[in-house]
Amino acid sequence: MATVLTVVGILVFAVGLLISIAWHELGHLSTAKLFGIRVPQYMVGFGPTVWSRKKGETEYGIKAIPLGGYIRMIGMFPPGADGRITKRSSSPWRTMIEDAREASYEELQEGDDSRLFYTRKPWKRVIVMFAGPFMNLILAFGLFLTVMMGFGVSMTVPTIGTVAQCIVKAGQPTDSCPADAPKTPAAQAGLRPGDRVVSFDGDRIGGYDQLQADIRRSAGKTVPIVVERDGQQVTLNPTIAVNDVQKYDGNGMPIKGETVQAGFLGFTPTSGVVRLGVGQSLDRMYDMAESGVKSLVALPGKVPGLWNSVVDGAPRDVDSPIGMVGAARVSGEVFSLDIPGTQRIAYFVNLLAGINLSLFLFNMLPLLPLDGGHIAGALWESVRRRLAQLFKRPDPGPFDVARLMPLAYVVASVFIGFTLLVLVADLVNPVKIS
Numbered sequence: 001m002a003t004v005l006t007v008v009g010i011l012v013f014a015v016g017l018l019i020s021i022a023w024h025e026l027g028h029l030s031t032a033k034l035f036g037i038r039v040p041q042y043m044v045g046f047g048p049t050v051w052s053r054k055k056g057e058t059e060y061g062i063k064a065i066p067l068g069g070y071i072r073m074i075g076m077f078p079p080g081a082d083g084r085i086t087k088r089s090s091s092p093w094r095t096m097i098e099d100a101r102e103a104s105y106e107e108l109q110e111g112d113d114s115r116l117f118y119t120r121k122p123w124k125r126v127i128v129m130f131a132g133p134f135m136n137l138i139l140a141f142g143l144f145l146t147v148m149m150g151f152g153v154s155m156t157v158p159t160i161g162t163v164a165q166c167i168v169k170a171g172q173p174t175d176s177c178p179a180d181a182p183k184t185p186a187a188q189a190g191l192r193p194g195d196r197v198v199s200f201d202g203d204r205i206g207g208y209d210q211l212q213a214d215i216r217r218s219a220g221k222t223v224p225i226v227v228e229r230d231g232q233q234v235t236l237n238p239t240i241a242v243n244d245v246q247k248y249d250g251n252g253m254p255i256k257g258e259t260v261q262a263g264f265l266g267f268t269p270t271s272g273v274v275r276l277g278v279g280q281s282l283d284r285m286y287d288m289a290e291s292g293v294k295s296l297v298a299l300p301g302k303v304p305g306l307w308n309s310v311v312d313g314a315p316r317d318v319d320s321p322i323g324m325v326g327a328a329r330v331s332g333e334v335f336s337l338d339i340p341g342t343q344r345i346a347y348f349v350n351l352l353a354g355i356n357l358s359l360f361l362f363n364m365l366p367l368l369p370l371d372g373g374h375i376a377g378a379l380w381e382s383v384r385r386r387l388a389q390l391f392k393r394p395d396p397g398p399f400d401v402a403r404l405m406p407l408a409y410v411v412a413s414v415f416i417g418f419t420l421l422v423l424v425a426d427l428v429n430p431v432k433i434s
Contacts, residue, residue, distance in 0.1 A: 002336040003336075005332075005335045005336040006332035006333065006335060006336045007332065008332075008335055009331040009332035009333070009334055009335030009336065009348070010328045010329070010331060010332040012331065012335070012348065013327065013328045013331035013332070013348070013351070013352070014066055014328065016348075016352045016355075017066055017324060017328075017352075017355065018044055018045070018062075018066050020136065020139060020352065020355060020356050020359065021044050021045070021066065021068060021069040022044045022069065023135045023136070023139055024069065024132045024133070024135050024136050024359065024363075025042060025043075025044065025069045025070065025071050025132060026135060027131035027132040027133075027134060027135035028071045028073075028128060028129070028131055028132045029042050029058075029071050030131070031127050031128045031131040032071065032073055032117070032128050035120055035124045035127075035128065036114075036115055036120075037073050037074065037075075037115055037116070037117050037120065037128070038057060038073070038074045038109075038112055038115040039057070039058050039071050039072065039073055039074075040057065040058060040059060040072050040074065041058065041059050041061070041070070041071060041072040042058055042059070042060045042061070042071045043059075043060075043061050043062070043063055043069055043070055043071070043072075044061070044062050044063065044066070044069040045062055045063030045064060045065050045066045045067070045068065045069060046063050046064075046065045046067060046068055046069075047063050047064040047065040048063060048064045049061050049062070049063050049064075050062045050063060050064055067324055073117045073128075074112050074115060074116055074117065075112070075115075075116025075117045075118050075119065076117050076118065076401075077118060077400065077401055077402035078118045078397070078398040078400055078402075118398050119398075122378040122379065122381050122382035122385075123378075123382070125374070125375075125378040126375050126378045126379065129371045129372075129374040129375045129378070130371065130375055132363065132371055133359065133360045133363040133364055133371055133372075134360070136356040136357070136359040136360040136363070137356070137357070137360040139353075139356045140353045140354075140356035140357040140360065141285065143349050143350070143352055143353035143356065144281070144284075144285050144288070144350070144353045144357075145281055145285075146349060147346050147349050147350045147353065148275070148276040148280070148281040148284060148285075149275060149276060149277070149278070149281055150275070151273070151275075151342060151343070151345070151346035151349070152273040152274050152275040152276070152346070153273065153274060153276065153284075153346075154271055154272070154273055154343075155207075155208075155271065155272070155274055156208040156209075156269050156270075156271055157196075157207070157208055157269060157270060157271065157272045157274065158196060158197040158205050158207065158208045158210075158211045158269060159194065159195065159196045159197070159269060159270045159272070160186075160191055160192065160193050160194060160195040160196075160197075160227075160267050160268075160269065160270070161193060161267070161268045161269055161270040162193055162267065162268045163184070163186045163187055163191050163192065163193065163266065163267050164184045164186065164187065164266040164267060164268070165177055165183065165184065165187050166178070166181035166182065166183060166184060166187075167181055167182050167183070167184050167241055167243055167264065167266065168181060182241075184241070184264070184265065184266025184267075185238035185239055185240055185241050185264070185265050185266055186238060186265045186266040186267045187266060188238060188239075189225070189236040189237065189238035190236055191225075191227070191236060191238075191265075191267055192229065194229070195227035195228070195229050195234075196227060196228045196229075197211055197225060197226070197227050198226045198227060198228050198233060199224075199225070199226040200214045200215070200218075200223060200225050201214065201218065201221075201223040201224060201225075202224070208269050211269075215240060215262075215263045215264070215265050216245070216262035216263045217262070217263060218240045218263045219240055219241070219242045219261075219262060219263035219264070220239070220240065220242060220263075221239070221240055221263075222237055222238070222239040222240075223237070223238070223240060224236070224237055225237070225238065238265060240263040240264065240265060241263070241264045241265075241266070242261060242262070242263065242264065243261070243262070243263075243264035244259040244260070244261055245259060245260060245261075245262050245264055246258075246259060246260075247259055247260040273343070288354075288357065289357065289361075292357055292358060292361050293361060295319065295321075296361050296362065296365075299321060299418075302317075302319075302320060302321050303418070303421070305317050305320060306320065306321070306421050306422060306425045307421065309425050309429040310421065310424050310425050310428060310429060313429060314429075315429075316425065316429055316430075316431050320425070320431055321422055322422065322426055322430075322431050323419060323422040323423050323426055324355075325423055325426045325427065326422070326425075326426030326430055326431055327351060327355060329426065329430055330351060330431065330433060331348055331351055333432065333433050334347040334348055334351070334433065335348070337433075367408075367411050368401065368404050368405070368407065368408035368411065369408045369411070369412055370411075373401075373404070373408065374401065377399050377401040377404070378399075380399055381398060381399035384396050384399060
């Protein structure tokens with residue numbers, strides 16, 4: 001049964017990925033048509049065409065490999081300086097430029113002169129290229145909101161899971177107490193598993209992070225703690241001890257091997273599924289977006305770890321990048337977990353939301369052939385023309401993005417190499433969930 005559920009999870013992920021890609025390309029398609037640009041093709045996937053149908057002037061279709069998609073717009077690049085759009089050079093770099101230029105005019109028809117992409121004002125081109133990633137951002141926002149407010153998220157709650165019997169430093173064994181170890185304040189005060197902390201030193205507790213912060217800054221103080229036990233509120237008065245406890249960074253993540261002296265009560269909290277409000281959900285999504293940007297910046301530094309995981313079989317880092325194959329595998333594992341069905345769905349929706357957020361951030365990089373590269377070209381053209389007007393110089397005309405195609409091929413080669421490395425790592429040394 002677990003194998004069947006794993007396969008189902010992988011198939012469901014593939015469908016979700018196809019929808020995400022189609023949704024992205026729909027953003028480009030709808031805005032291009034809005035501004036009168038002719039779009040001969042709208043395709044989801046790459047490789048051989050599995051199905052297609054022509055409606056109006058656009059062919060809509062699905063291709064065999066669901067790892068991307070595209071729309072074909074006429075006249076993505078302006079003609080060369082001599083007004084020609086056909087190849088005319090023996091230079092390999094120049095040939096790359098003219099190949100790209102010629103491809104953008106492949107399906108030019110009579111009457112298309114006024115429907116070319118490059119003839120649209122820069123702000124319209126920015127909207128067309130931004131619309132695709134923006135659709136992914138909208139989808140990510142909706143999916144994250146559904147999970148956080150509808151299903152709820154698994155998080156640490158201010159409810160006592162276990163009570164430590166003696167004070168030991170962070171990282172030391174807690175299953176047995178040394179003979180000279182003092183009792184924890186929690187054990188002395190009579191805290192019990194299942195107690196839910198209602199208030200700490202007069203402050204109403206809304207979450208575990210708040211409780212942890214209150215405990216840490218109350219070292220040496222005797223404070224009243226109100227807990228809910230068997231439907232009744234009970235007040236306890238522990239004296240908070242001083243101990244070496246785990247150190248956390250600015251994002252609340254533990255710093256491996258580092259401790260700090262702070263207040264210590266001596267209990268382990270439980271985890272639970274909590275539905276968040278609108279404000280909490282927005283705060284959490286902001287943190288996730290910020291973390292996504294940092295992860296994107298840190299990608300080059302992940303290459304050695306990925307290489308070692310492939311060549312030497314080194315364990316994958318907890319923040320190791322995964323590709324679509326790895327994400328599909330995780331989706332399969334989620335569906336095979338022995339957890340309630342609603343949690344399986346929530347995990348999957350959260351995974352798909354994360355993929356869409358990543359697609360948005362990745363596509364906004366100002367590099368060709370990504371959407372962000374075309375946006376940067378249109379913005380630079382606008383700046384050039386404004387400067388020409390300001391200094392009363394001739395209009396420099398459209399910025400020839402095709403001239404950057406050699407750089408685009410280099411960028412694409414780097415992306416392909418990194419993608420292949422991640423793919424191999426996902427196959428031979430995959431990230432697994434616990």
